Amino acid sequence: MNRDSYSDMLAEVQAFHDKHDFKNTGGEELMYRIALMAEELGEISACASKGKSVEQLAEECADLMILLMGTAIAQNFDLKRAFWGKMEKIMKRESKMINGRIRVSEFRDQVL
Ligand SMILES: [Mg+2]
Numbered sequence: 001m002n003r004d005s006y007s008d009m010l011a012e013v014q015a016f017h018d019k020h021d022f023k024n025t026g027g028e029e030l031m032y033r034i035a036l037m038a039e040e041l042g043e044i045s046a047c048a049s050k051g052k053s054v055e056q057l058a059e060e061c062a063d064l065m066i067l068l069m070g071t072a073i074a075q076n077f078d079l080k081r082a083f084w085g086k087m088e089k090i091m092k093r094e095s096k097m098i099n100g101r102i103r104v105s106e107f108r109d110q111v112l
Pocket of ligand 1: 040043059060063
C-alpha cells in the first residue's frame with residue numbers, strides 16, 4: 001500500500017464500507033451521509049470554538065474526508081477527477097476582499 005496514493009486511500013475506504021456492508025445497510029444512502037458530514041463539520045467547528053488541538057482538528061478533518069470519499073463510492077463518481085476539474089476552475093477565478101477577508105468566487109449577481 002502506498003499511503004500517498006489516492007487510489008489506495010479510496011480502496012481503504014471501500015474496504016471499510018465492505019467490512020460493515022454499508023451498501024446493504026443504509027450506510028451509503030445520500031441523505032444519511034449528508035447528515036454524517038454535517039455532524040463532522042460541527043466537530044471541526046467545535047475544534048475552533050472550543051480551542052482544541054491541531055491534532056484533534058486533523059482527526060475531524062480526516063473523518064470528513066473519509067465520508068467524502070465514501071460518498072463518491074456510494075454515488076459512483078470520481079472524486080479525484082472532480083477535484084482536479086474544480087481546481088482548474090477556481091485557479092482561474094478572481095478574488096475580492098469582502099469584510100476584511102479574501103473571497104474567491106465567480107461573483108455572479110452580486111452588488112459589492
Ligand atoms: Mg469526528
